[in-house]
Structures are given as C-alpha cells and as structure tokens.
Amino acid sequence: MVGKLLTDLYLADSILVVHVLIILFNIFGLVAIPLGAWYGWRWVRILWWRSLHLLFLFVVAIQAVMGRACFLTIWQSQLQEQAGREGFRAPLIQTWVNHFFFWNLPMAFFTTLYVLVWIYVVILWWKVPPYWRKNTSAR
Secondary structure (H helix, E strand, O other): OHHHHHHHHHHHHHHHHHHHHHHHHHHHHHHHHHHHHHHOOHHHHEHHHHHHHHHHHHHHHHHHHOOOOOHHHHHHHHHHHHOOOOOOOOOHHHHHHHHHHOOOOOHHHHHHHHHHHHHHHHHHHHHOOOEOOOOHHHO
16 A cells, blocks of 8 residues: 555656656747747757647647646646645646745636747747758758
8 A cells, every 4th residue: 555655656756757847848949949040050940849849839728728737737636646645726837826926827827828829839830940851961
C-alpha cells in the first residue's frame, strides 16, 4: 500500500515536471520565434520544432475552448488524490495564478488568452515560415 502511494506521488510529480517543461517550451517559442526572425536565427524555422510548438498550443487552446483542464493536470490530480493528497480543481496555470498572485481570474479569461496565443502562433507560422526541406544549396 505504501509503495503504491509513493509510486502515485512519484508519477504525479513526474507529470508536473513534464507539464512545466512543456509550458516553458511554449513560452520560449513565443519569444524565440520573433526574435529569431529578427536576428536571422535559422533554428527557429526548423519544421519539426515549429510543428510541435503549434500542436502543443493548439491542444491547450482546444482543451480550454472545451472547458476542460489540460489532460496532464487531470492525470496529475488523479494520482495525487489516489495517494491521499489534494488534487487540482482548476487548470494548472489558473491554479498558479490564483495561489501565487491572488488573482481569482475566471476560466473564460484563460480560454481567451490561450486562443489568442494560438492565433499569434499561427500568424508567426505565416510571418516566420518554417523550412519545409533541408537547404541543399548550402553545401
């Protein structure tokens, strides 16, 4: 029984780490792509990186529009509750804003923000297009 509780807590903490890394990846991309376009950084146009960034933010926006917390938040919360700890009742970022800044913002605020961020990333895709194939002329 104790082993199961520790496993659940370890998995919940692991999901939290992955979730935070994805959030940091998303925020990093929002800043790095326009800066990279400005400074001529070729790596900000790598197709797989840009596709992953666009996909992650699309998933965030769709979940918010559907009125759901991120599936990572749900999994983490379920594991915490199975281990006897309190789980999250709101999406992770909304919970952080409520706890750390004491701003009790409604889910509609975050939904609007996530959709606007995704639209911004789509615009970046158009304004700073990724490379579709390897540049063979630079041999």
